[in-house]
Amino acid sequence: MNQFQCVASIAEREILRYTPAGIPIVSATLLHTSQQTEAGVERLVEFEVFAIAAGEISGRFNQAQLGATFQFTGFLARKNRNSRSLVFHIIDFEPPLDTGASNGIR
Structure with missing residues (x-):
């Protein structure tokens, strides 16, 4: 299984931007x-991790506040x-469940 979760800021x-196939995509550093x-x-x-959001999630990710933690x-x-x-x-992505937690990686 390849699943990665972390609490990080943008x-x-x-x-x-759009791929040649017309798929919306946003690149970021978390x-x-x-x-x-x-x-x-x-x-x-x-x-720091290089990240991309493609498809439907890219619009929501593009509107997320820079510097905010999710x-x-x-x-x-x-x-x-x-x-x-x-x-x-x-x-x-969503607001962190417990902002006081010290373990933000799974």
Whole structure:
């Protein structure tokens, strides 16, 4: 199963564009920061992930406030067939369920 969820803020977002097939798509950079427990030790986890929202979700994602924090759900895939870089494909997002939670990755 390839499912990725994280709580992150929208750090950067490009303008809505269309693929040659006419599918709307928005590219963005998401920023995640949380405290995680690993081997009984608390550690600060911070990362940026390149993300895209395609199809119906792209319109809602394009209207979301830049800098706002959401819980994103989707999957990871290669940027292209020959790339080793990963892209987070957003299939849904909503306000975080618990803004006080320290664990924002699943």
